[in-house]
Amino acid sequence: MIVSRVTIHDVALEAGVSDSTVSRALRGLDRVDDSTRRKVQEASKRLHFQFSRNASSLASGKTMRVSLLLADSLNTWFDSSVLQGAYEILSPAGYDVVPSLAGTSERLDGFFDRLPSNGNVDGIMVGSINLNAAQSNILKQLSIPSVGLDSRTIDGFDASVLLDDGQAMIDAVGLLKNMGHRHIAFVGWPAPGDLQLSSQLRADTFIKAALEQGFADDEVHNLSLGKASDYRSKEDALEAAVAQLLSLYPRPTAICVETDGFAVPLIAKLRHFGIRVPEDMSVIGFDDNDLASVVGLTTIHQNPVEMARLAARKMLELMRGGQPDEPHAVVRPILMMRGTTAAAR
Amino acid sequence: MIVSRVTIHDVALEAGVSDSTVSRALRGLDRVDDSTRRKVQEASKRLHFQFSRNASSLASGKTMRVSLLLADSLNTWFDSSVLQGAYEILSPAGYDVVPSLAGTSERLDGFFDRLPSNGNVDGIMVGSINLNAAQSNILKQLSIPSVGLDSRTIDGFDASVLLDDGQAMIDAVGLLKNMGHRHIAFVGWPAPGDLQLSSQLRADTFIKAALEQGFADDEVHNLSLGKASDYRSKEDALEAAVAQLLSLYPRPTAICVETDGFAVPLIAKLRHFGIRVPEDMSVIGFDDNDLASVVGLTTIHQNPVEMARLAARKMLELMRGGQPDEPHAVVRPILMMRGTTAAAR
C-alpha cells in the first residue's frame, strides 16, 4: 500500500481553508485565528501530513540542515563524539546534521570549491581539520555561518571552540619535570590521511613548552612516525615507535603521546619489550577516552561531546542571525593523574 | 562578499543554451552534443555553479538522502561504525546520510508516525533497534526501501544484515563447556534507554545454547541489571554486577558479557575484589572493539563497519529499483581466543 504524498493543499481542502492558511497555522505563526489553527491541525493529523522539506527550503531559502565536516572517519572517538554533541543541540532545534568526510586534502579542496555556491545547508561546522589560508578565505566569503571546532586557527570562522592544548602541554611538561625527568619526548602517531589535523600540532606545542621550562634542545625529542600508509599495520607503526624511542641516547624516561588511542597499545608494546611502565618509562596520553580510564593511563582530558554542544549552540545563534556572546571560546583540557607516570629513577 | 546563488539559468545564459540543456548536460544524460556539453561544463565551472539539491529533489522526487536510525548515541562503538560503513558506500553514490536517534521508545513511535508521508528521504536504514509489529507494518507500507541492520527481526525490511548471535552463543558455551566450566552466567548490561536493543536478546540465546549443550537449569544464570537509570553511574552498575555474580551459589566460574564495553571494566572490578581473571573467573565479551584486543579479552568478534557497508549496498540497489541478490544476509560473528578464559579449576 503506497501512500502518495499528502500536500499542504490536501490539508487545506480537508480543513476548508486556503493553502497559505495551512502553512501559517502549522508553522505556528501569529495572525491565525485559534479556531482556524485547531481545525487545520486536526485535518493535518487526520491526513498524516508532513511538510516537504525540499519544498519549504526552496521557497524559504532555509534548508534546516547543517553540514559537519570531519577528517577521516566517523567512527573515531573524537569525531563520533563531535557528531553526537552537535546532534544533541541541532536536532531538537529542527536541524538535520549531515556529516561529511574530507578524507584527503584533495577532496577537502573539492569540498571548499563547491562550498560558496552551495545553498544546500544553513551552516557548516568543521572539526579537527586545519584549514589553509585559501580555505579560510572561502569561509569568510560564505553567506552562511561557519564554526570551527578544535581547529587551530579561528581564521575564517564566525565562531569556534578551541582546545587550549598549549596549556595542556605546559601542564604535561611541568608534571614530568617535577617528577625528575630530564629526557622527554613527544610521540606523534601516523596520521591516516594527508590532512593536517589539529592534534598533530601538539608536537610543536610540547617542544615549545619543554624549552620554556628549561629543557635543553637535546633533552626533548619529537618522534614523528610519518603517515599511516608507510606501515602495513598499526602493529608495525607501534614497533617503529618503540624502536625510535629506544634508539635515542640517552633514552628518554618519559613520553607524551598524541592520542590515547596510540598511547595505550604503545604501552603494551613497550612492556612486551621489557620496558616497564611507569618504572622505566612514564607515559602521558591525550584525550581521556574510554580506554584511558580502564587501563589507568595518565592523560590529558578533553570532552569533545561538550565542545561540540558548545559549538552547535553558537551555530544556532549564528543561524538565527544573532551573534554568540563569546564567538571564540577556548576550552582548557585537564591533566589527569593515573598510573602510567612515576618519578624518574 | 556574499555570493548570491548561481542558478542553472545563469549557466544557460553564459553558455548560450537553454536551461534544460544545462540540466541534461551537467547530469551526464545522453542525447547531448559533445561540444554542447563541453560548453556547458565550462560555463558551469566558470560560474561555480552548484545544483540546488532542494530544487532537484522537488522536481524529480529523489532526495538523494537516506536516513539512518540508531538507538541512543552516535558515539558508541557500534553505532559510529555503522554510520561510517553506511557513509563509505552511500556518499560516493551521491547520497547524504542523515543520522537520527530514536532515544526513547516514545520518540521512536513518533519517528514512525512521521515516516509514511515523509518524502524527505529516499531510504531508511535501521540499526540495532528491535521494532515492534506495528513499526514493522509501517515499514512494509512505505513507498521507500528500508533495510535493517542487526535487528533481530527482518520483518518489514526490504533487506537486512543480521548478526547470527545464536551461533556465536553456541560457540561461547561450547568453549566454556570444553574448558570444564559447570556453572556459567550471562551478564547483560544496563541499557541506556527503554528501547529494545538487539544485543539484549543475546541473554536468551545464551541460555538456550547452554541448555541445549547439556547445562542444567540451575547451572546457567541470566544476570540482568535493569536500566542505566537505576544507577547513579556506570561504576555503580559494575558493583551491582559483581555483587549479583558473587552472591550466586555455587558461584559461576565463567561468564559471557553482553558487550566488551561492559566486560572490560567488569573485569577490572572483579580483580579489584580479588577475583582473578581468568583463574577464578573466565570472561567472554562480545564485539571485539578496540579495548578488547588491547586488554586481551576473549570475545566474539563482529565488524559493524563491514555489516553497514553490506546493508548500504543493498539499500543502493533497492533505491535503484532493483532487488539485491541476497536481500537478507546473515553474518556470523567469530569467537576470538584471548587471555580472559582458562580451564575451570
Added chain:
DNA sequence: TTGTAAGCGTTATCAA
C-alpha cells in the same frame, strides 16, 4: 539534439 513549458510543494507578498 535542443527548446518550451508545465509542474514539484512550499513560502512570501500583497490584497481583501
Added chain:
DNA sequence: TTGATAACGCTTACAA
C-alpha cells in the same frame, strides 16, 4: 485574519 498569486530552482514531457 485570510486568500490569491508569484516566486524558489530544477526536471521532464513534449515539440521543434
